[in-house]
Amino acid sequence: MRGFLLVGDQSGFEKEMTYVQGMFKKLGYDLEAINIYDIDVIVSNENNGKIRVNGELVDCPEFAIVAAARERETYHIKAVLRMFETMGVTLINTMDAIEKTGDKLYSFQLAKQHVPEVKIPKTMYITANTPLDTIKEEIGFPLVLKIMYGFQGKGVSLIKTEDQLKDILNIVFASEFGDEIIAQEAIMSSAGRDIRVVVGAGEVIHTFMRHNEGEFKSNIHQGGSLEEFKAPQALIDASIKLAEAFDLKLGSIDYLIGENEDEFYLCELNSVPGISYIFEAEDKGNDELLAKFLSFPSKILK
Template sequence: MQKTGWMITNSSLKTAQFKEMCEMYAAAAEQVGLKLIQLYNDEIMMGLNEGELFLKGIKVEERPDFILFLDKDIRLAKQLEGLGFRLFNNSDVIAACDDKSLTFQRLAGHGIKMPKTIIAPFIFYGQLSNEVCYLQPLEEQIGYPMIVKESFGSFGEQVYMVKNRDELIKIREEVGSKPHIYQEYIASSKGRDVRLNVVGGKLVACMERYSETDFRANIAQGGGARPFDPPQAFIEMATKVCKILAIDFAGVDLLFGENGEPILCEVNSNAHIKGIKACTGINVAVPILEHIKASL
């Protein structure tokens, strides 16, 4: 009997690009003998009644065999798991990857080379302090140029380079109370990184992204892409990261160190798959759905 899954996406993302990606997943599911039904997160009402979790909404009475969770709605993911649904990826993985500070904390102590990172202290909304007592030690630890990243962000957005204290103060004012991190700048990887798509612990596709005009290599920021045959060290780091975080599938972004060694940039639990298909010809949706089918 054909197994059926829900493909849950965010209701605020109804762009042509995102729609095309969802169509790629649906076609891949059909190719491997599965069926996918797309649902937006706001089509499912979640709550509690008399101390018990409940769901209300379209098709919720038709319990699926699995859920391809292409959203970052952690509360919905937790609700579904609490009711016994199996998610790919699960809520813990999505939370660990979505929050960049949490990603680095989870991977610390496992021999993963990462940029030196300072996690900004929690600040209440509307409040901000620029005392020298914080800025000076930060400058001493990281130095300039410094990379400032909001903990929640995609497509290379919410990532800034600052070259002096005035720029740092300005960016801190703009970021405000949003969770963020400060990192050393990996100059050897300026405008260049590698995206490795890992599924079920195995590398399935890889591309190098590059930019001649920006320190970020993201395609969304005007960068280009080309197929890349990664050195074994890059493959080992990407698969190790996914194993540590118990990831079903992810796009792992690695930087180039001074000697060409891999340095972790970030991990994307819901990496977009259109770009890497256009670059390499590999439809990552197929191995993802094959992995889900084999896992059921």
């Protein structure tokens, strides 16, 4: 079975790309790394199962893994993925799933619609016309200010005072800023730590805590580390429901930790999860986790 690993600007992710290709090769799949911008999108009356890559006609893949995390919102990527969908290519993940998880505000709306038992931090869409008093009354301080489509902890700030919020919003809305802004209730009991649940093929692959001593954000790319965490069954069940609602064939769901250790708040969903935990599992000889991770492709591509 032949597939494409769809990449864009993957500087700094070469290790992950090589690992994923090697993993699929072990499972008997041919996975070729293709820059998504080298794929032409053409609609015609002919359907010969061919596409153009770098100007040359090649056979359309049977499946494709979307790894172009930094450019997910460009129209070119949307057009390529939609072309593949109409040609019957199995996508990990679909454009619909990528859009739903990428929009932090909409993902919370969908989560509460489909899995109402999941708690979320109170969240508000902020525009240049939003009164500061309304933000103060609805969200309060401290609060977390986020850009809508940020990733790896980028574009996230802890705002402690009204003056600080006013200053940063004045800068944002006076500039040619190209993203939307949301304000969220700050779950301070979770400062510097969160829980990640990795899901694949409708099952939980792994759960762990990300921890960053002395920092507000826990992301690995922000200097965080991993710790073992045994998730309660309620959190596992909720994560499986969320993955199904968002049609996440492979992804991760992050949770903030409440005042009680068994209280969790949805933080965000990711359609392009990292695999740092797999490298750690290899270092520690965790064969059970490695086997579980290796089993998900065959369940999706059966």
